[in-house]
Amino acid sequence: MSDETITGIIAPIRMDYRYTPGTATSLFLRAMKEGRFEGRRCPSCSKVYFPPRGGCSMCGVEFAETVPLANTGTVATYTIVNVNFANRAVELPYVVAEVKFDGADITTSLLLKGVPLEEVRQGLRVEAKWIPEEEWDYSLANISHVEPLDEPDAPFESYKDAI
Amino acid sequence: MEFAYTRSTGPVVGAFLTGLRGQKVLGYKASDGSVVCPPPEFDAANNAPVIAGELIEVGPEGVVTSWSWNPLPRPGNPFDRPFAWALVKLDGATSSMLHALDAPRDGITTGMRVKVRWADERVGFINDIACFEPAGG
Numbered sequence A: 001m002s003d004e005t006i007t008g009i010i011a012p013i014r015m016d017y018r019y020t021p022g023t024a025t026s027l028f029l030r031a032m033k034e035g036r037f038e039g040r041r042c043p044s045c046s047k048v049y050f051p052p053r054g055g056c057s058m059c060g061v062e063f064a065e066t067v068p069l070a071n072t073g074t075v076a077t078y079t080i081v082n083v084n085f086a087n088r089a090v091e092l093p094y095v096v097a098e099v100k101f102d103g104a105d106i107t108t109s110l111l112l113k114g115v116p117l118e119e120v121r122q123g124l125r126v127e128a129k130w131i132p133e134e135e136w137d138y139s140l141a142n143i144s145h146v147e148p149l150d151e152p153d154a155p156f157e158s159y160k161d162a163i
Numbered sequence B: 001m002e003f004a005y006t007r008s009t010g011p012v013v014g015a016f017l018t019g020l021r022g023q024k025v026l027g028y029k030a031s032d033g034s035v036v037c038p039p040p041e042f043d044a045a046n047n048a049p050v051i052a053g054e055l056i057e058v059g060p061e062g063v064v065t066s067w068s069w070n071p072l073p074r075p076g077n078p079f080d081r082p083f084a085w086a087l088v089k090l091d092g093a094t095s096s097m098l099h100a101l102d103a104p105r106d107g108i109t110t111g112m113r114v115k116v117r118w119a120d121e122r123v124g125f126i127n128d129i130a131c132f133e134p135a136g137g
């Protein structure tokens, strides 16, 4: 036992959340468990939300229609991360991309891999990489990351409304 | 979600926790004659800073001044079975401190005599007092 006077303590604070997803997110998470992307379409403005919500934030109306989406999309915008979160075990630097999946009108934040930092750009065409099927859960974490496709960049017009 | 906060104790709380590590409970004898445990940073009667070196030992026995039964312990509580939270006025002190009391519910009364049960491994933290328990006799 040390004789030194105590000058500091570590006071851990922990919270366990129990999350109730609600109708729209339940549908989304069930589709994720089965390996599918499912968005929902606004009956008023026709925009497709992915991940889906209960209603359209612009029109204030409830969604009714479910829309299957492609596994491919476009980098609408991105961030190169040089400072880690505490306890986060991702090697620096890494890229977080806002991906507009084909058929969707809003973006999803995902890790972008497989492209040199200086080549990361808006309009880059990417594909979602899933974790092994036996590990699929009710979670967006089924997508490990996105990787570039061997395709020409998407025109700015195609994703400008998602930024 | 978890945050591991690292906190500076300051000289007075540091001395209190150092005392606990050595199985001593320290309090502060204030200018108005009251003895406050755990010790404060400042004397509430004259606002003078408390000098860590002037703390005095209290306890390790005391009396329950109030208590509340906890039937559903949560993660991080001192016990994973039902227990009481108690305010204990240690012998020599005039104020009470809050800690767990390990006693059967029907054996707890306000005014009962209790004593510190020390943790086997003490590191200079409030949990160096494992809990209070009924003082025999």
Ligand SMILES: [Zn+2]
Binding pocket: A042, A043, A044, A045, A046, A047, A056, A057, A058, A059, A060
């Ligand atoms: Zn709408």
